[in-house]
Amino acid sequence: MLALRVKNKRLAVRDVQRPDADSEALVRVVLSGICNTDLEIARGYAGFNGTIGHEFVGVVEQSSNNKLLNQRVVGEINVGCGKCPLCLSEDPRHCPSRTVLGIVGRDGAHAEFLLLPLENLVAVPEKVIDEHAVFTEPLAAACGIVERTNIKADDRVAVIGDGKLGLMCAQVLALTSPVLLVGKHQTKLRIAQRRGIETTTPKDVASRGREFDVVVEASGSPSGFAMALDLLRPKGRLVLKSTFHDTTEIDAARIVVDEISIIGSRCGRFAPALDLLKKGAIDVDSMISEEYALADGVHAMKRAKAKGILKILLRP
Amino acid sequence: MLALRVKNKRLAVRDVQRPDADSEALVRVVLSGICNTDLEIARGYAGFNGTIGHEFVGVVEQSSNNKLLNQRVVGEINVGCGKCPLCLSEDPRHCPSRTVLGIVGRDGAHAEFLLLPLENLVAVPEKVIDEHAVFTEPLAAACGIVERTNIKADDRVAVIGDGKLGLMCAQVLALTSPVLLVGKHQTKLRIAQRRGIETTTPKDVASRGREFDVVVEASGSPSGFAMALDLLRPKGRLVLKSTFHDTTEIDAARIVVDEISIIGSRCGRFAPALDLLKKGAIDVDSMISEEYALADGVHAMKRAKAKGILKILLRP
Secondary structure, three states: OEEEEEEOOEEEEEEOOOOOOOOOEEEEEEEEEEOHHHHHHHOOHHHOOEEOOOEEEEEEEEOOOOOOOOOEEEEOOEEOOOOOHHHHOOOHHHOOOOEEOOOEOOOOOOEOEEEEOHHHEEEOOOOOOHHHHOOHHHHHHHHOHHHHOOOOOOOOEEEEOOOHHHHHHHHHHHOOOOEEEEOOOHHHHHHHHOOOOEEEOHHHHHHHOOOEEEEEEOOOOHHHHHHHHHHEEEEEEEEEOOOOOOOEEEOHHHHHHOOOEEEEOOOOOHHHHHHHHHHOOOOOHHHEEEEEEHHHHHHHHHHHOOOOOOEEEEEO | OEEEEEEOOEEEEEEOOOOOOOOOEEEEEEEEEEOHHHHHHHOOHHHOOEEOOOEEEEEEEEOOOOOOOOOEEEEOOEEOOOOOHHHHOOOHHHOOOOEEOOOEOOOOOOEOEEEEOHHHEEEOOOOOOHHHHOOHHHHHHHHOHHHHOOOOOOOOEEEEOOOHHHHHHHHHHHOOOOEEEEOOOHHHHHHHHOOOOEEEOHHHHHHHOOOEEEEEEOOOOHHHHHHHHHHEEEEEEEEEOOOOOOOEEEOHHHHHHOOOEEEEOOOOOHHHHHHHHHHOOOOOHHHEEEEEEHHHHHHHHHHHOOOOOOEEEEEO
16 A cells, blocks of 8 residues: 655655554545644654654544444544553543554554554544545644633633644634634635634734733744743733744743743544534635645645645545 | 842942831831842842842831731732732732832832831731741742642642742642652752651652652752653643743743643742741741841842852841
8 A cells, every 4th residue: 555654754655565454443544634743753853754644534444343344534643552540541642652643653644544443533423524524633632722721701812823723723712712813824814814713913913912811822933932922911821732843942930920821732632623523613624725646645745835835635 | 227229230238218108008127038039139130229128027117007007017029009900809919010029119128117008918926936927928939839730639749949949839838749859959958858858869850750740840940940841741730930030941842742731830828828837837947047137238148149058037
């Protein structure tokens, strides 16, 4: 089967052996999505070698029981040891010996087939089309913010970054609270505007210092971090969503004096995300920029870095 | 009256006019304590000019009503505008137009007399001696941690830094949870050991990565911040207590991937601190290194920077 693989920072579509279902479920991938994390992994982040990709929708082709057989599924990407306290509390996302689909010790989704434990798979509601279902994982990450901190209806929220993650965070949080999305790209901001979300530019937001109860950093740039601190009121909360590559300089005195909280947020649960997709509550459609055949995966990865591009999909 | 004043980073004891009570209470200072913040202010931090010092115990000599007249008091250091939502919710600590005793726009406690609004003053219980009461403000700051985050009996807590603040944080948290104090100074660590607190050195703690639910950074050094992150389990909480001077480099990806929370904590309420002092629950006595007359304030400030020194007291 074809798979988009990285080895020692070199990216290539290779013909590899189809995996054997064994104790896990074999999923035929229908569509996969390129995430910024894929781009970072291709540059050497996390030292991963193997098939990349962790956003997908597929069909279960082999499984030890019939529960999801031949059904459309999406899959939670963390696979825990099943024995540690975290796994036993049904949250393997922080299991210290976990593997992560296409990120840590486990071949990923930019391939014709992938393996995941049956319990990681979630059936896709019939009315959610493949092109939307493939957003379940990143949308779950956006929904994960509210797992980490309680956001109230009267909290003033700013989201920094108009990339895929920022657009999804803004849309999710706008369902409960007034949101301001800060970004540099008019075409991207327009997606949020069409959902009634107020938008502005980094330059124009400078006058709104200390106005926000919650700021979500989803730009992935060190300047976004500093801006987030500037926008927060005392005792405000800064939600860190994007994994910065390098170390970031922070003004620790500001955090102490104004008693700011910084809250790291990574993966979220799939059920709330699928529910939002089913309701049509989030516009993911406008975020699809281009689609390529898996065989053109290397080119697709280049396109994913281009200016103005949001989501690139791969079809095996 | 005498007052230890800073002007354009120059420190001197000066003879200045005794303040007029007016709408506030006039307090005759009995003892004041030198805090590391005083040392930073003398170096130019916060751009403050005036009488420094914010830790004191004194006696109310003039007041608009008789409530605390001639009584021993300590005083909350933040004075809010009284009109903003924060002040109206009885928490002026983050009022945007607040003054802060000896730190922002208000003469401080290293003086024969000081002014504070009557509502900032709290009577000192009879059995708490002056030399202990003068620790109320910094002890309240240590108690402030539990205002900012809920610490449970089975939370494994590490405190980094064996200075005054670290020793108080360790003792306060050890009242509810198992605490490990990390420091470099055997004489200082011994104060915690005598209260049954486990201690170790930065070198020896390196093997205990990801073991702690809560880590309190009270060393004020950038290396302490990095160590704190290393010691935290996934989803752990880092409480930032010390105001770093400069910007600090942080590994933001670690915060996101492991979903760490960073919680800034500054001032605390006085009532819990006075209660602990009354019960003798905290050993502040061992933290008194030297006492000087206010007239020798400049020399006392030099001594406060010396190696092995903990609290220096000034007596007007």
